[in-house]
Amino acid sequence: MKSKNPQKAMLLSLIPGLGQISNGQKAKGGIFLGVFxxxxxxxxxxxxxxxxxxxxxxxxxxVDNSMFLLVRGTLQLLILVLFVMFYVINMVDAKHVAQILNKGGQVGTSFADIKESLATHGFPYLLTFPAYILMIFTIILPVLVTLFMAFTNYDFNHIPPAALISWTGLENLKAIFTLSSYKATFGAVFGWTLIWTLCASTLQIVLGIFTAVVAHQDFIKGKKIFGIIFLLPWAVPAFVTILSFSNIFNDSAGAINVQVIPFLNHLFPFLHIPQISWMTDPFWTKVALIMIQGWLGFPYIYVLVTGILQSISDDLYEAATIDGASAWQKFRNITLPAIFAVAAPTFVTQYTFNFNNFTIIYLFNNGGPGDVGGGAGNTDILISWIYKLTTGTTPQYGLASAITIIISLIVIGISLAVFKKTKAFDMEG
Known part of the structure; x- marks a missing residue:
């Protein structure tokens, strides 16, 4: 067989398919040429x-709708990226096949050979290909459109098709950190978002671990009953629970101020607990939100940790008892490490979930009481502020998209750092 020139085959593939045809793979070359x-x-x-x-x-x-043009253009960019990938693969394939032929190797040349190769080596790719196509349209395309919107002046003064949108570069991102009307608001909302995320997530994790460890002890009777009780907050739809708590914490007619606090004062006269402005004082509203999320979130952690505890060998605790370890030492050196070894990635997801937990913030008090400027309430977190920026009387879509980018960078960055630290992606061993 005449030797092939790999470089020539690759150069011929500047027109996709010609390199494959020069290697004798007319069927594959025809397909590549057809795609081109x-x-x-x-x-x-x-x-x-x-x-x-x-x-x-x-x-x-x-006449022109800028948003439609943005979506169409983004889709076309994805098509261009896919074609560039195909183009590179086409050139590399032509060179690689030529090298194989020079070494005396065999390659498929007919449609039957291609079909057989797909049925064997390419079968996993055939199965996942539809999922990748679906991912492009349902995940990547919307994310890119949102990303591009952050670099436009899409606001209440520029709503298509009545007005055109134009590119403004980094103006929206600069406005968040430089304009006084948004700089202070972003600082206040971002600060509360961090506090909310850390306190609410930590509370639900601590409660979940505590209830699971206590319910796992041998001396506890009626474990099934406790299990059902602990799962109740999870069984009831979250929005129903949040709306119920919104009524329970009502300043004037809620059960906390009308019944619970008077009962505690009657039972313990020395306490002198005053009525609390749960819905009108920003501090107490934040306290209520954190407590409610602790209540809503701990059942999931309870179930997770319960399963982990059942997998810990009793021999470890027996050996610790023989060595004279206390209950706290057993928990700290045996139970807790075992829990974190398995559940650390899940705990991270609780923090990332609460960072964007729109439902409880919106349903409990609509981000109130009061506001901190820029359309944000005292208890709004970044995600609920974005909602208000896009649904208010003067929507700021470009600014909201810029904040979305900031949220994404924070969540992805922290998650990847923690996952790497906990070796969550290390599946070996």
Missing amino acids: ALFIIEMLTFGASAVDGIVSLGHNPG
């Missing part, structure tokens, strides 16, 4: 106008 032809047709009929649309975001107000 489809891409050219797509660019002529849709792609070129889509690229122009995302660059200009429209030319005629009232």
Whole structure:
């Protein structure tokens, strides 16, 4: 067989398929050439106008819809990325096959060979390919559109199709950190978001571990009953529980101020507990929110930790008892390490979930009471502030998208750092 020139095969693949044909793989070359032809047709009929649309975001107000152009252009960018990947694979494949042929190797040349190769080596890729396509349209496309919106002036003065959107670069991100109207608001909301996330998540984790460890002890009777009771907050829909607590913490007619506090004062006269402004004092509203989330979140941790405790060998505790270890020493040196070894990644997800826990903030008191400027209430976290920025009378979509980017960077960065620290992705051993 005549030797092949790998470099020539790769250069011929500048037009996809020709390199494969020069290697004798006419079937594969025909497929690659067909994909290239489809891409050219797509660019002529849709792609070129889509690229122009995302660059200009429209030319005629009232006619061009900038948001449609942004979505179409983003989709076209994804198509371009996929084609570039295909283009690179096509060139590498031509060079690689030529090298195999020079070494006396065998490669498939017919459609039957391609079919057989897909049925064996390519079967996993055939199964996952539809999932990747679905992911592009349901995850990557919306994320990219939101990302691009952060670099536009999309607000109440620029709502398509009546007005065109235009690119503004980093203006929205700069506004968050430089404009007085948003700088103070972002600082206040971000600070409370961190406090809320740390306190609420830690409380539910501590409660979950505590209840699981206590219920696991041999001297506890009626464990099934306790298990049912601990699962009740999880069984009831969260929005029902939150709305119920909103009534329970009502300043004037809620059960806490009307019944619980008077009962405690009657039972313990020396306490002199005053009525608390749960819904009108920002501090007490925040305390109530943290307590409610502790109540809502601990059952999941309880179930998780209960399963872990059942997997810990009793021999470890017996050996510790023989060595004279106290109950606290057993918990600290045996139970707690075993829990964190398995559940640390899940605990991280509790923090990331509460960082974006919109439901409880919105349903309990709509981010109130009062406000800290910029459309945000005293108990709004970043995600609920974004909601208000996009649904208020003067929506600021571009600014909201910029805050979304900040949230994503924080959550992804912290999660990856913790996962790496806890070796959550290390599946060996």
